[in-house]
Amino acid sequence: MSAAAAGGSALGAARAVFARDLTRAWRRRSEILQPLVFFAITVYLFPLAIGPSEQTLRVLLPSICWVAVLLSMSLTLPEVFAADHADGSLELLALSPQPLALLALMKAGAHWLTSAAPLLVLGGLLCALFGLDAVTLRALLLGLLLGSPVLSLIGALASALTVGLRGGTLLLALITLPMYIPVLIFGTSAARNAALGLPVEAEMFLLSGLSVLALTLTPWATAAALRARLG
Amino acid sequence: MFDRFHKYASPPYFHAFARRLSPWLFGLSAVLFVVGLVGGLVLAPADYQQGDSFRIIYIHVPSAWLSMFVYMVMASAGAVGLIWKVKMGDIIARACAPLGASFTFLALATGSLWGKPMWGTWWVWDARLTSELILLFLYLGYLALQSAIEDRRAAARAGAVLAIVGVVNIPIIHYSVEWWSTLHQGPTVTKFDTPSIATSMLIPLLAMTLAFKTLFAAVLLVRTRCEILEFEQHTTWVRELTLGAESR
Amino acid sequence: MKSLQEFLAMGGYAAYVWSSYALAAVVLAWNVVQALRREKQVLRTLAARARNRKDAT
Numbered sequence: 001m002s003a004a005a006a007g008g009s010a011l012g013a014a015r016a017v018f019a020r021d022l023t024r025a026w027r028r029r030s031e032i033l034q035p036l037v038f039f040a041i042t043v044y045l046f047p048l049a050i051g052p053s054e055q056t057l058r059v060l061l062p063s064i065c066w067v068a069v070l071l072s073m074s075l076t077l078p079e080v081f082a083a084d085h086a087d088g089s090l091e092l093l094a095l096s097p098q099p100l101a102l103l104a105l106m107k108a109g110a111h112w113l114t115s116a117a118p119l120l121v122l123g124g125l126l127c128a129l130f131g132l133d134a135v136t137l138r139a140l141l142l143g144l145l146l147g148s149p150v151l152s153l154i155g156a157l158a159s160a161l162t163v164g165l166r167g168g169t170l171l172l173a174l175i176t177l178p179m180y181i182p183v184l185i186f187g188t189s190a191a192r193n194a195a196l197g198l199p200v201e202a203e204m205f206l207l208s209g210l211s212v213l214a215l216t217l218t219p220w221a222t223a224a225a226l227r228a229r230l231g
Numbered sequence: 232m233f234d235r236f237h238k239y240a241s242p243p244y245f246h247a248f249a250r251r252l253s254p255w256l257f258g259l260s261a262v263l264f265v266v267g268l269v270g271g272l273v274l275a276p277a278d279y280q281q282g283d284s285f286r287i288i289y290i291h292v293p294s295a296w297l298s299m300f301v302y303m304v305m306a307s308a309g310a311v312g313l314i315w316k317v318k319m320g321d322i323i324a325r326a327c328a329p330l331g332a333s334f335t336f337l338a339l340a341t342g343s344l345w346g347k348p349m350w351g352t353w354w355v356w357d358a359r360l361t362s363e364l365i366l367l368f369l370y371l372g373y374l375a376l377q378s379a380i381e382d383r384r385a386a387a388r389a390g391a392v393l394a395i396v397g398v399v400n401i402p403i404i405h406y407s408v409e410w411w412s413t414l415h416q417g418p419t420v421t422k423f424d425t426p427s428i429a430t431s432m433l434i435p436l437l438a439m440t441l442a443f444k445t446l447f448a449a450v451l452l453v454r455t456r457c458e459i460l461e462f463e464q465h466t467t468w469v470r471e472l473t474l475g476a477e478s479r
Numbered sequence: 480m481k482s483l484q485e486f487l488a489m490g491g492y493a494a495y496v497w498s499s500y501a502l503a504a505v506v507l508a509w510n511v512v513q514a515l516r517r518e519k520q521v522l523r524t525l526a527a528r529a530r531n532r533k534d535a536t
Contacts, residue, residue: 157396161389165379174375175393178368181361221396224313228388229380257511273486283490290503333506341499348495446507453514457521464525473526474533 013098014106021110024083031079032114035072036122042068043126054131061132062140062191065123069116069144070180073151074173076115080107080159081226082168090163094230100223105215108156108222116148139194143187146207153214153222154179160225183210240319242459243468249452249459256449263442270435278432287345289435293443294338298366299401301331301447305373306398309391321387322462324394325377326454330447332370339363358407359415362400369397383462 025032046064047057084090093103124141132140158176162168190203238244271289278285305327312320342360343353354360373390380386408415428436463469489496 157392161376161393162379167379171372171375171379174368175372178365178372179397181365185361218396221392225389225392228313228392229385231385231388277490282492284492284495286489286496287499290499294503330510333510337503337506340502344495344499344502348492446511450510450514453511453518457514457518460521460525464528469525470529470532473522474529476522476526 010098010102013096014102017093017103018106018110021107022113025110025114032118035076035115036118038075039068039072039119039122040126042071043123047130058131059195061127061130062136062195063188065127065140066144066184066188066191069119069123069148070151070177070184071173072119073115073148073155074176075169076111077155077159077172077176078162078169080111080156081163082159085163090226091230094226100226101219104156104160104222104226105153105219108152108218111156112149112152116152120144120148133195135197136191136195139200140187140191142204143190143200143207146204146211147183147187149211150183150207150214151180153211153218157218157222157225160222160229163226163229183207186210240317242318242322242463245319246456246459246472249456253449253452253456256445256452260442260445260449263438263445267435267439267442270431270438275432275435276429281349284345284348285432287341288432289439291338291341291345292436293440294334294341295363296440297443297447298331298335298338298363299404300444301327301334302366302370302394302401303398305331306391306394309387309394313388313391313395318384318462321384321391322458323451323455324391325383325387326451326458328370328374328377328390330450330454332367332374334443334447335363335367335370339367357415358411359404362404362407365400366397366404369393369400373397 043064046060050056050060081090084093094100096103120141123144124137127137127140155172155176158172158179161175162172165171186203186206190200190207193200193203239248267289271286275286277283305324308320308327309324310320311317312322312324339360342363346355347353373393376393377386377390380389460469460473487493487497
C-alpha cells in the first residue's frame with residue numbers, strides 16, 4: 001500500500017486511503033450511476049403519484065428531492081467499508097499506527113465526493129426541469145451542500161457498525177435514517193421559507209453547525225465502531 | 232469505598248445480588264402502583280380545563296421520563312463496557328433496550344390518546360414528539376444491531392457506540408419545549424421553581440413515576456440475570472448454577 | 480364521591496383514558512412475563528447443555 005511508500009506519515013496514509021477509494025470508484029464508474037438512476041426513479045414516482053396538479057408538485061419538489069437524496073445515500077453507504085472488509089484490508093487499516101479516525105474521515109470524504117456530490121448535481125437539474133423557481137432552487141441546493149457532509153459522516157459511522165453483516169443494507173438504513181431527520185427538517189424548512197420569500201440564514205447556520213459537529217465527532221465514533229466490530 | 236462497588240462488576244456476584252433484590256423491587260413497585268392509581272384515578276380532582284382526560288398524565292409522563300432515563304442508563308452502561316471493558320456494562324446495556332423501547336412506545340401512544348381529545352389531532356410534527364419518535368427508532372436500531380451481530384461482546388460494543396452517539400437526542404427531547412414554540416405542554420415539574428401543578432395531582436404522579444422506575448429496575452435485574460447466564464454460559468459457575476437450579 | 484358509572488365514564492373521555500391504562504397494563508405486564516419466562520427457558524436450556532456435557536465426559 002502506498003501508505004508505506006509515503007513514509008508512514010498520517011497525512012500520507014490519509015491521502016492514500018482517499019485516493020484508493022476514488023480510484024476504486026472510478027474503476028467501477030457504472031456503479032456510480034446506479035444510485036443516480038435510483039434517485040431519478042424515486043423523484044419521478046412522485047409526479048406520477050400526485051397526479052396532474054403541477055402546483056402541488058412544485059410545492060413538494062424540494063422535500064421530494066431531500067427524501068430521495070437520503071434514500072439514495074443510504075443505499076450507497078454499505079460500500080464505504082464493505083470492499084475493504086471483504087478483502088481484509090480493513091483489519092490492516094485498523095491495526096496500522098495511523099490514526100483510524102483520520103482514515104475514517106477520508107473514507108467518508110471519498111463517499112461524499114462519489115455519492116453525495118453527483119446526487120446534488122442531478123437533484124438540482126431535475127428540480128430545475130420540473131420548474132422549481134430560482135430562489136427556492138438556490139436554497140435547496142445550498143441546504144443540500146451544507147447538510148450533505150453530515151449525511152456522509154453519519155452514514156460512514158453506521159456503515160462501520162454494520163459492516164459485513166447479513167442484511168446489512170436494510171439495517172444500515174434503519175439506523176441511519178432516524179439520525180438524518182434533523183438535517184432533513186432544517187433543509188426542507190429552508191426551501192419552504194425561501195419559497196415564501198422568508199430569510200433562510202437560520203437554517204443554513206444550523207445545517208453548517210451540524211456539519212461541523214459531525215466533522216469533529218463522528219470520525220472518532222466511526223473508529224470506535226470499527227474497533228468494536230473488528231476487535 | 233471503590234471496593235464496595237467493584238464487586239458488582241463480577242457477573243456471578245451481580246447475578247446473586249439481582250436474585251436477592253428483584254422480588255423486593257417487584258413488591259415495592261406493586262405498592263407504589265396501588266398508591267399512584269388510587270391517587271390518580273380516584274382521589275385527584277378532575278382538571279378545570281381538561282376534565283378527566285388529564286388522568287392519562289399518570290401513564291404518559293412516567294413513560295416519557297423513563298424512556299429518557301432508561302436510554303441514559305443504556306448509554307452509560309454501554310460506555311462503561313466500551314471504555315473500561317467492564318463486562319457488566321455490556322450486559323446491563325443489552326438488558327435495558329427492550330424496556331426502553333417499550334416505555335418510548337407507551338409515551339408516544341398515550342400521548343396520541345391524550346392529544347386527540349385535547350388538541351383534536353392524533354399527531355403533530357413538533358420538536359418534542361419528533362425527537363421522541365427518533366428515540367424510538369434509536370432503540371429499534373439498537374435492538375436490530377444487537378440481533379444482527381452474533382458475537383455478544385462485539386454486538387454490545389457496537390451498540391454502545393450507537394447508543395452514545397444517540398445521547399444528543401435526549402437533551403433535545405427535554406429542552407425542545409423551551410427552545411421551540413410548540414403545541415406540547417411546557418415543563419411543569421422539572422423547572423427550577425415551585426411546580427405549577429396542584430399537590431393532589433402531583434403526589435400520584437410522583438408515585439406512578441417511582442412505580443414505573445422500580446418496576447423497570449426489577450425487570451432489568453431479571454433480564455440482566457438472563458444476559459449474564461448467556462454471556463457466561465461456558466463458565467463453571469454457570470454450569471453448576473443451572474444444574475443446581477434444575478435439581479431443585 | 481363519584482358513582483362507579485361516573486368513574487368508568489371518565490367525563491366522556493372513557494375511550495381515551497381507559498385505552499391508555501389498558502395499553503400500559505399490557506406493555507408492562509408483557510415485559511415482566513417475558514423476562515421471567517425467558518429466565519426459566521435459559522436456565523432449562525443451559526442445564527440441558529451442562530447435563531449433556533457431563534454425560535459425555
